[in-house]
Amino acid sequence: MPASPSTARAINDRLALSLLQQEGPLTAGQLKQLTGLSRPTVADLVDRLAVAGLITVVGESGEQRRGPNARLYGIVADRAHLAALDVRTGGVGVLVSDLVGRVLAEASVPIGGDTGTGPAVEQAVAAVERTLKRAGLAAAPPREGVRARGRLHTVGIGAPGLIDPASGDLRDSGGLPAWHRSLAAALQERLPGARVTVENETNLAALAEQREGVARDRDTFVLLWLGHGVGAAVVLDGTLRRGASGGTGEIGFLPVPGTPSLPSAWDCDGGFHSLAGSAAVCSLAAEHGLPVPAAPDGPAAAEVIRAAVAATAGEEARAKGRTADRAGGRAEARADAAPSGAAPPADRFLHALADRIAIGAASVVAVLDPGCVVLGGEVGQAGGPVLAGLVEERLRRMSPLLTEVRASTLGGTAVLRGALLTARDRAQDELFAPRDRN
Template sequence: MPASPSTARVINDRLALSLLQQEGPLTAGRLKELTGLSRPSVADLVERLTAAGLIEVVGESGEQRRGPNAKVYGIVADRAHLAALDVRTEGVSVTVSDLLGRVLAEASAPIDTGVGTGPAVEQAVALVERAVKEAGVDMPHTVGIGAPGLIDPGTGELRNSSGLPEWHRRLVAALQERLPEARVSVENETNLAALAEQRDGAARDRDTFVLLWLGVGVGAAVMLDGIIRRGASGGTGEIGFLPVPGTTGLPSATDCGGGFHSLACAAAITDLAATHGVTATPEPGEPRAAALVRTATAEPSLPPHTAFLDTLADRLALGAAAVTSVLDPGCVVLAGEIGRAGGQPLATLVQSRLAALSPLPTEVRASELGGEAVLRGALLTARERAQEELFGYHSSGRPDA
């Protein structure tokens, strides 16, 4: 059954907005070419979207042989503003941007958890409010938060966990209270990193892959057919609890010690480096484990570095083999501060070990975004949610019900 005229207009408007988001500013003529619509249909949708305040004239095309230059239309960037948070155990980073993702303000600060949950939440909220003010924004339309831990698939809330500080869970409610008009949502940090790597990083050409996050803790994100898979309880990717050989025991339901975490977390990597006599001087803000891996990969021919990297690759391949044997993703991205520090040299070592453990061909790649991936992923999701709401307009200019 053909779409009704009103439905067709909505579909055409959304198609045009999507093209303007992906391609940047376009002329009506170029919109006609990309959409396949008639010239009158394009003229009508340009008029509707302009009247709705979603697009505006942002310039003119180059010199024309005849007649005036064509107007160039773009999305109204300040129609909505976004805030993204990367929440870690020890601190928070914030980015504020316009609807096109252009950064207007950034801030980060450690959180003093020794003062108690309430004051810790207040420190984090104050940081967000300061960044919003510096960006010249009254109220962000959407706030995207990336945090460690499990997200309840039914409620979308961060689940209680004995391994995470209470202020993480309180932060979401506090931000919603202080920014009452904003749409606040939270997502697992590793899932956000995978979204960012798939959009802007090492997995740009993949819609199926697994991301291994290597930082203070370890985790995994699973993207299958372009969709992040969260599992029945939101726990897909809790690879730190994976029982593996080489540990002193087994993990439990409340403690990942004895699991893959015991081999691949930052503390374990630091201990491994000490065993092999590897030393490093961290750069400002660089985690010690990342500095050790970076130093070893910079001079891999030194005997201590070779032994350290070989053992580390063996360890990482154990976790990767378990995931790939079940999911067969064809690609694994080593992410987080440590994955970024190891770069492609470490990824190549892991790939060679993985090939010996699994019959399934799997490419191992290094993250291109490193520790920035979570914040970028949070910004991407905030932007998409805002655009879904703002761009869901009928021809009358009213949002979809």
């Protein structure tokens, strides 16, 4: 049965808006080419979307061209605004953008572990309000009868822990600050004109890697989050999988060899977290004689790994120099050369860390066969291609399933980017929803 004229118009409008979001400003001729629609149909939809306040002329195409055919149409960026939050155990990051994702203001606020729930929530909410003010936005909704352009439309929050699939709320999780669970409700109360949504941080990181990072060419992959804690996000056939209780990817609780106990329903100590969490990474580095920061959090573990990768690269360069000397008949003893057959401490540390990470990765690969594992979080980004290559080498020995291992290019920023992308999608779902635009 053919679509009704109104349904066809709605489909065409949404297609054009999606293209303008993905490609940026386009002429009517470019929209015609990309959509395959006729020239009159494109002209009609451009008029409808402009009257609805969703698109506007933002410039002209080409230096010499003038007239209607040269007009570039783009989404009205200030039709709505978005806020994204990355909620961590030690603070919160905030970002405010317009509807097309252009960042207008951002901030990061530390929140001490001994801060009570009420004061911690107040600090986080105040940080959002200050960031909105710097972006030129008011927290209050527009007055009745005033067009809603420029308002804060959606707030996307990324947080560690489980999200209840029925309510969308953050579930009570052992080891996480109580203020995390109170933040969404407090923001909704203080920002009554906005929609507030919460998503697991690792899921948001995977969304960002799929849309803007190293997994853009993959419909199926697993993101292994390596930071203060560990987690995984599963994308199958282009769709993020959350599981029956919202807990897909809680790999920190995976029982593994090499730990003194088993994890419990309230504590992931004894699970994969005890092998690859930031405290475990710093402890492993200390065992290999490497300097470690006093606070073993995600950024600290990342710094340890960056230093190890740099040291390994330096040693490889020196080794190549020694080989060149010997080839030229100028071999000589060097004080900084490691004993024959002994690897430098940084190299041994990276190999030992890759052994640990491969245990969790191999478990995921055996069950899901994703074809690609992305090492995300601060640690995954810090390890870069060096650590990814070591993990991939071990997976080839441990599993018959061919799996590529890639290092994140977004690292710790992926959660904020994913929260922003999710907020933008949800805002556009409402603003771009099919409606009568005759």
